[in-house]
Amino acid sequence: MRKHIFNAGPCVLADVVRENTAKAVIELGNSGQSIMEVSHRSKDFEPIIKEAADLLKEILNIPEGYSVLFLGGGASLQFAMVPFNFLNTKAAYLNTGTWASGAIKEARLFGEVQVLASSEDKNFNYYPKGYTIPTDVDYFHITTNNTIYGTEILRDIDSPVPLIADMSSDILSRPVDVSKYDLIYAGAQKNMGPAGVTVVIIKNEFLERVTRTNIPTMLKYRVHVENGSMKNTPPCTAIFTVREVLRWVKSIGGVREMDRRAQAKADLLYHAIDSSKLFVGTVAKEDRSRMNICFVMKEGYKDKEADFIAFAGTKGVIGIKGHRSVGGFRASCYNALDIASVQVLVDAMAEYEKSIL
């Protein structure tokens, strides 16, 4: 039986995406070959990667002068690629959680890193504010949504220096003003597809800032831009699925509709948490993520957390165990999660609460 999938990533995909991928794994159209078998340099595959890039440009309203790349290695490889290409002397970072910390660690291998603000003092349960972005840095790096701690910025900030954003866990969940960013990257396995491909949106002009001459070929953004993500064999099957996800997003109304749905799901679940006598949120209300909703049981009931996970499991709810850094629960409500699944979780919370209070 199909589960209610609250996984933090990889995570739930729309039925049509799974079905079309499965079909293509057997045979891609009438090509006589599987999507796993077709040459990446063929009339079978080239239109797929082109359509995926074009759809992303359309859906996110990406201005002229930007390139869309599909790379392997995960967002974590971007943590190093960004400074390898663009950190010439100094860069500014915001430390908003585990992945932001990871990006900072990699940047320090390449130059000076100024951490403008950090929410580590409160176990990353808020999004830092009131910092000033210096003008003498090569770029400013942010993580727009923090998957583990459940905070999200939900707006496009103005930066006097090139702005780089890891949007792995909230891309495509709202309209974004891409013109404010010089580089956006996102592992696909939340809102965009399966694990195994990372999307990069890069302003072509930004490539001119690269001065290092010792960058390995596969870590050079310019190489990937010039080769249309095909310097080597790209992860073709994962890119096919990304195209299916983008077709699906477009078909149901694009990022405006995703935004509306994300808000509705988050409102439903946060309301349940806030009105509960048993459950309590872990994140400052104004910084709450709509993608990863973190909560715990109130003091005195902590020993029931595992029991509730098992109880929710009997309702078909999976993936709600919180990350070990936070504990409790994390319900990830990505684009493809239906609000009906959130209702199942909310009902389970109410039923469980009634049973023990």
Place this chain on the structure above:
Amino acid sequence: MRKHIFNAGPCVLADVVRENTAKAVIELGNSGQSIMEVSHRSKDFEPIIKEAADLLKEILNIPEGYSVLFLGGGASLQFAMVPFNFLNTKAAYLNTGTWASGAIKEARLFGEVQVLASSEDKNFNYYPKGYTIPTDVDYFHITTNNTIYGTEILRDIDSPVPLIADMSSDILSRPVDVSKYDLIYAGAQKNMGPAGVTVVIIKNEFLERVTRTNIPTMLKYRVHVENGSMKNTPPCTAIFTVREVLRWVKSIGGVREMDRRAQAKADLLYHAIDSSKLFVGTVAKEDRSRMNICFVMKEGYKDKEADFIAFAGTKGVIGIKGHRSVGGFRASCYNALDIASVQVLVDAMAEYEKSIL
């Protein structure tokens, strides 16, 4: 209609591999989730990556003390990872083609490179011999099969220094004495699965040779060994398919049977080429690849090459156009290509030859 797929990679996969992947894309076992949706840190996925590693160890008879990794980024990323980790002062390389040249180019970013021998003088149409491996280098790097030019070494050489091999296009096609290598890497999209995952077999002791302290986290072999390829989200779906390929290889007799089949297919096609009045091989006979069989039309008939590709197409044969560096034809006969497909090609060659001579 199913084609006869001679693609150089991505390439043909066994029916059972496509079918089981398609099923898992809809639902992985009875998990209520797709293989694209399951958490990589779950009881649904962890046994899959473990089984894949264990099967590879069993099939290739990998000795104790080696680790098997599943990484993103393609074999081309290994071109940089190898020297980033292991080139402390000087390394030796064999230049046997485009990909070997690519590996050499990356190594030069990290230290001195001694190219022991090159077959570039004859457009890489032979495998160099008679070189001496120096003992004062950090490692010796070879490419066992050259996909573009169609040469292959087909034996495990003895090296006085750590031996590193790019086996992207012939791994699993014959028994290999893994104990002779300190590191083997291979993009999966030839004999092992779909594009999007690269397999690394590394001797754990070799990790102790790493002295550089500025290696990005995702490029450190040690990090991937210590985290069981799960430092970040691995390409789960591609790894699932690799497991299916390994199950299939094991089920039909392992690498001994693959070796026998590779020889039978190569014998059939090379015999057809050698006995033809129209077609001629491009590679020195003793160095001919069994994986990528390159040939052209004899002088005077070059203008018929495109016509033959179209003619073979009418028989369901695809992917035989030679790489632009060589021209003519390249029939890639990877593990999952049935000998019946080779017979179709051989028959098409004979029929075409008869029609124009």
